[in-house]
Amino acid sequence: MEPAYKLLSAEEFLDACPKDQRHYQLFDGVIVAMAPPADAHQIIAGNLLFEIGAAVRANLPKCSVRSQAGIAPQSLQGRDHFETDITVTCEPFSRQYRGIVQKPLLIVEILSPSTDRDDVFIKLPSYQSIAGLEEILYVETERIGATVYRRADNRWATVPVTTNARLQLSTIGLDIPIGDVYRGIPGLSP
Amino acid sequence: MMFDIETLEEAATFVHRVVPATPQYCWPLLSRRVGAELWVKHENHTPIGAFKIRGGLVYLDAVRRSQPDIRGVVTATTGNHGQSIALAAARLAIDATIVVPFGNSVEKNRAMAGFGARLVEAGHDFQAAFEHATELAERENRHFIPSYDQLLVKGVASYALELFRAVADLDVVYVPIGLGSGISGVIAARDALDLGTEIVGVVAENAPTYALSFAAGRPVSTNSADTMAGGLAVRVPNAEALDIICRGAARIVTVSEAEMRRAMRILFSDTHNAAEGAGAAPLAAALQERGRLAGKRVAVIQSGGNIDGALFAEILEEQDEE
Numbered sequence: 068m069e070p071a072y073k074l075l076s077a078e079e080f081l082d083a084c085p086k087d088q089r090h091y092q093l094f095d096g097v098i099v100a101m102a103p104p105a106d107a108h109q110i111i112a113g114n115l116l117f118e119i120g121a122a123v124r125a126n127l128p129k130c131s132v133r134s135q136a137g138i139a140p141q142s143l144q145g146r147d148h149f150e151t152d153i154t155v156t157c158e159p160f161s162r163q164y165r166g167i168v169q170k171p172l173l174i175v176e177i178l179s180p181s182t183d184r185d186d187v188f189i190k191l192p193s194y195q196s197i198a199g200l201e202e203i204l205y206v207e208t209e210r211i212g213a214t215v216y217r218r219a220d221n222r223w224a225t226v227p228v229t230t231n232a233r234l235q236l237s238t239i240g241l242d243i244p245i246g247d248v249y250r251g252i253p254g255l256s257p
Numbered sequence: 258m259m260f261d262i263e264t265l266e267e268a269a270t271f272v273h274r275v276v277p278a279t280p281q282y283c284w285p286l287l288s289r290r291v292g293a294e295l296w297v298k299h300e301n302h303t304p305i306g307a308f309k310i311r312g313g314l315v316y317l318d319a320v321r322r323s324q325p326d327i328r329g330v331v332t333a334t335t336g337n338h339g340q341s342i343a344l345a346a347a348r349l350a351i352d353a354t355i356v357v358p359f360g361n362s363v364e365k366n367r368a369m370a371g372f373g374a375r376l377v378e379a380g381h382d383f384q385a386a387f388e389h390a391t392e393l394a395e396r397e398n399r400h401f402i403p404s405y406d407q408l409l410v411k412g413v414a415s416y417a418l419e420l421f422r423a424v425a426d427l428d429v430v431y432v433p434i435g436l437g438s439g440i441s442g443v444i445a446a447r448d449a450l451d452l453g454t455e456i457v458g459v460v461a462e463n464a465p466t467y468a469l470s471f472a473a474g475r476p477v478s479t480n481s482a483d484t485m486a487g488g489l490a491v492r493v494p495n496a497e498a499l500d501i502i503c504r505g506a507a508r509i510v511t512v513s514e515a516e517m518r519r520a521m522r523i524l525f526s527d528t529h530n531a532a533e534g535a536g537a538a539p540l541a542a543a544l545q546e547r548g549r550l551a552g553k554r555v556a557v558i559q560s561g562g563n564i565d566g567a568l569f570a571e572i573l574e575e576q577d578e579e
Contacts, residue, residue: 072475072496085473094478100469102481181481 078143081165090135093148094189101150102181107208110251111177112152115206118243119175119236123155126240130157130172137167138174140193149190152177155239171197173238175204191216195223201238211245211255259441259501260411262449269415271318272311275348276303278419281556286527291543293550296427298420301530301562305340305368307488308413308560312438313341314348315412320400321349329354332402333390335383335487336365337561342402343372354399356390358382362487364565383490405495410441417446420556427454428553431539433560434458434467434509435488437498443558444505455507459542461489461517461534468509470494471502485568486517486534488561510542517541518572524559525573533564 074096075083083098084091090101104112112134120132136154140147148167153175156168174194176186186205194203195216203216213228215236228234234245246257260268279302288295300308320327329352332342339355346353353374357366358381370376379389394401421427430447432440440458447454460468464482476499482490502509512520520537523544524530532540539557543550564572 072499083473083475085469085477089469091477097476097478098473099478099480100465102463102479102483181483185480 074146076144076146077139077141077148077167080148081143090150092150093146094185096146104177105179105208107252107255108177108179111206111208111248114248114250115153115175115177118241118247119153119155119173119239122236122239122241127155127157130155130239131160133168136171137165138171138194138197139167140197143167147193149193151175170199172200173202173204173236174200175206177206177208179208202236204234204236206248211249213245213248258448259407259445260414260449264411265414265418265446265449268315268411269418272314272412272415275314276310279303279416281420281423282528283424284528287523287540290523290527290547291540291550291555292547293543293552294554295543296420296424296554296556297524297528297530297540298416298556298558299530300416300558300560301532301536305337305344305372306562307337307340307533307536308416308439308558309337309341309409310344311341311415312406312409312412312442313338313345316402316406316408317342317345317349317351319408320402321351324400327351327400329397329399330402331356331390331394331397331399332404333357333383333387334369334404335361335386335490337488337563338404339369339374340365340372340563343369343374347373352399354390354393354397356380356386356393358386362565365563368563384492405436405438405498407497409438410445412442413438414442414445414449416558417443418450420558421446421450421452421454424554424556426554427452427556429455429457429507429543429550430556430558431457431459431510431542432558433486433489433535433538434460434491434502435535436491436495437467437502439558439560440506441498441501444501448505456505457542457546458502458506458509459489459538460509460511461486461538462511462513464489464491465511466491466494467499467502468511470499471506471509474503484517484534485514486538488533488535489538510545512538512541512545516545518575519577520544521564521569521572522575522577530559531562531564531569532559533561536561 080093155173215226249255380386461484463484469477520541
């Protein structure tokens with residue numbers, strides 16, 4: 068009796084994805100609609116884009132910073148298509164990949180209570196399987212804090228960033244107080 | 258067709274041994290607001306204050322017949338499904354364990370325990386409670402009851418049979434969609450009776466998985482379901498229910514939190530019935546679609562009245578611009 072809805076590949080997802088104002092991802096072949104980001108999420112994203120943009124312009128001028136880039140960890144034939152908050156890549160601009168970054172250098176995800184399970188248990192291991200990806204930054208929204216996952220000798224090291232520490236991303240040469248990420252958020256702003 | 262009329266009538270007869278047919282009233286004040294002949298199917302008048310009891314009775318009777326030595330049942334819920342299973346299990350002297358997430362409604366928890374169920378709190382949301390419940394069922398060798406099943410649909414279809422037989426020539430019926438057993442039952446009854454009534458599903462704007470899935474013609478989950486209407490707070494659609502809805506519903510209407518809250522106030526002021534968020538959502542949808550209902554005979558399913566006192570008081574205090 069159970070109808071067999073076909074699980075989608077990332078390529079099929081790009082064709083089948085509803086064309087409306089929402090943002091969608093593909094988790095294991097199933098389309099997932101994303102709720103609009105909360106206020107704190109929007110502010111943190113803005114602050115990080117500013118800081119990461121400045122670091123990339125200064126240290127990696129041939130690379131680009133992308134907001135809401137597509138990532139298909141297992142290629143277009145795989146069953147995942149994620150949307151990152153921020154991605155840094157040094158690959159040349161091309162429309163042929165349909166918004167998917169092929170070779171990310173740094174991926175940033177801003178966590179929220181409704182998404183952190185997926186971010187931690189599904190997206191993180193998937194990101195860590197991408198060849199050439201050097202750093203992943205997960206930023207908290209409910210409190211000051213972040214985690215940097217950094218590739219070292221073919222393993223992933225985990226670096227927690229606590230309230231008064233500095234946020235250091237070696238891939239792009241970023242070194243700022245973590246508090247700067249929360250500028251403008253009442254109760255968290257330095 | 259999901260079920261023939263004989264199957265649905267047999268299930269309804271069984272349900273009516275425990276739950277008398279609920280009333281459906283045409284309320285003049287509501288009719289005036291909607292600009293149509295508006296009927297309310299009062300599923301808030303069942304012994305648990307919601308339609309779910311009908312499905313629980315049929316499901317557990319079938320389980321008892323197929324597993325006479327059953328040790329007990331386990332299910333996960335945030336509300337009415339748990340009360341349904343608790344009451345239906347107590348009637349058959351079956352041990353029922355209901356797993357609810359931490360922070361669940363105190364009043365609903367009390368009602369489930371009041372029917373004799375063992376209440377277990379686990380997990381931060383329904384999904385986590387669900388996972389705990391499946392593990393518990395396996396560990397204790399108890400039967401796990403899903404929140405959507407054809408047996409549940411067969412039972413809840415009894416309210417639709419009552420409605421369609423009591424009110425002839427309904428043009429439109431608005432039905433709230435949680436996981437989908439209610440609307441599946443209404444579609445089943447409509448089809449079994451060979452009626453032309455439009456079935457319109459209603460979902461919360463903040464929990465739109467079935468609206469998105471209906472539009473896409475395939476399952477579309479959401480990453481949150483942040484609505485005060487617990488009965489509509491679903492993130493992942495059931496594939497079987499979605500298939501039935503896609504084939505049998507005319508459309509799906511999305512209502513905002515403010516529209517549901519206003520509909521709860523209206524139901525109270527015009528009929529003096531308390532409605533939970535999901536129970537008021539169909540009226541909110543009919544009010545939203547007022548323009549297309551003129552002169553029609555319309556029914557809304559008030560699927561339940563289990564609203565916490567403090568929240569209801571807060572909603573009744575809010576002012577409408579009228």
